[in-house]
Amino acid sequence: MSIATMADTGLRFRIQPTGGALGADVFGFPFKDFTAAEFAAVRAAWTRHQVLRFRGIDITDEDQIRFAAGLGPFVIHPRQMQEGTHGSHREILVISNLKKADGSPAGDLGDGEVNWHTDTWFVTRPPSASILRALRLPAHGGNTCFLDMYAAYDTLDDAAKKAIEGRYIHHQKVIDGRGDVRMGMVRPRTDDVRSWPGVPHPIVRTVPESGRKALYLGGRRHAWIIGMEPDESAALLAKLWTHCIQDRFVWCQQWQPGDMVMWDNRCVMHRRDAFDPNTIRLMHRTAIEGERPV
Ligand code: OGA
Numbered sequence: 001m002s003i004a005t006m007a008d009t010g011l012r013f014r015i016q017p018t019g020g021a022l023g024a025d026v027f028g029f030p031f032k033d034f035t036a037a038e039f040a041a042v043r044a045a046w047t048r049h050q051v052l053r054f055r056g057i058d059i060t061d062e063d064q065i066r067f068a069a070g071l072g073p074f075v076i077h078p079r080q081m082q083e084g085t086h087g088s089h090r091e092i093l094v095i096s097n098l099k100k101a102d103g104s105p106a107g108d109l110g111d112g113e114v115n116w117h118t119d120t121w122f123v124t125r126p127p128s129a130s131i132l133r134a135l136r137l138p139a140h141g142g143n144t145c146f147l148d149m150y151a152a153y154d155t156l157d158d159a160a161k162k163a164i165e166g167r168y169i170h171h172q173k174v175i176d177g178r179g180d181v182r183m184g185m186v187r188p189r190t191d192d193v194r195s196w197p198g199v200p201h202p203i204v205r206t207v208p209e210s211g212r213k214a215l216y217l218g219g220r221r222h223a224w225i226i227g228m229e230p231d232e233s234a235a236l237l238a239k240l241w242t243h244c245i246q247d248r249f250v251w252c253q254q255w256q257p258g259d260m261v262m263w264d265n266r267c268v269m270h271r272r273d274a275f276d277p278n279t280i281r282l283m284h285r286t287a288i289e290g291e292r293p294v
């Protein structure tokens, strides 16, 4: 959008597609006093571009919370209830490699690589929006890439589309993306994930606002396509994952101070690069409750 059209629409900010596989930059969004029309315009841009990056902003946790609240109720992660781990507010999840005085983590995700996933895919109503704001960044690494799951679905061959039509994945909730047992869970006695606790979600979901179909894989570890023999399920999942992870569907966010990124967790996957453990990365995340995937 040019400056001229900004004046025409009465909006005090500018949206510019990244030119990559997905995503757009938003410059000059008035976080302190945005109008309903401005919020609606940014929301529409988010639906269309799947990921928005607000560049060069200087906002507080309260500003981030007020903005995010316009999208729906907050997801409050169990760790956000723990004293000393949450940020200034319960709505904020700290994503950081910082440690408390006793050496235990003061944030989530540490300094390692984070594999492709959608946020909290193993619950009944996974978040619709995740919003991540940079407070401290390492000089190198820790970048976050996004993958367009609409395009991943659209470009599947007919045989693959047919194979997944009406199918559900059983998303187990015991083991996390790094292979660790989740908070409050115990490692099951059997390796057969078909009997593990989890939730079923359709492999193809339609995002209500866009009306578009997206491939919805959640996380890779121990997933099972309901009704298939384990070997058959593993082979089809491998095919789907290989198809998704193609450079042409990916756009990477190289973090700069003053960046905040907001993704549509229903139609993108994301991953993060590792970074030097001797540096500090500190992000404040807010997540908004989504609908049950259909
Ligand atoms: C997340 C996440 C990636 C990052 O917060 O859900 O995956 O770049 N973060 O920290």
Ligand code: MN
Pocket (backbone or CB within 6 Å): 117, 118, 119, 270
């Ligand atoms: Mn994530």
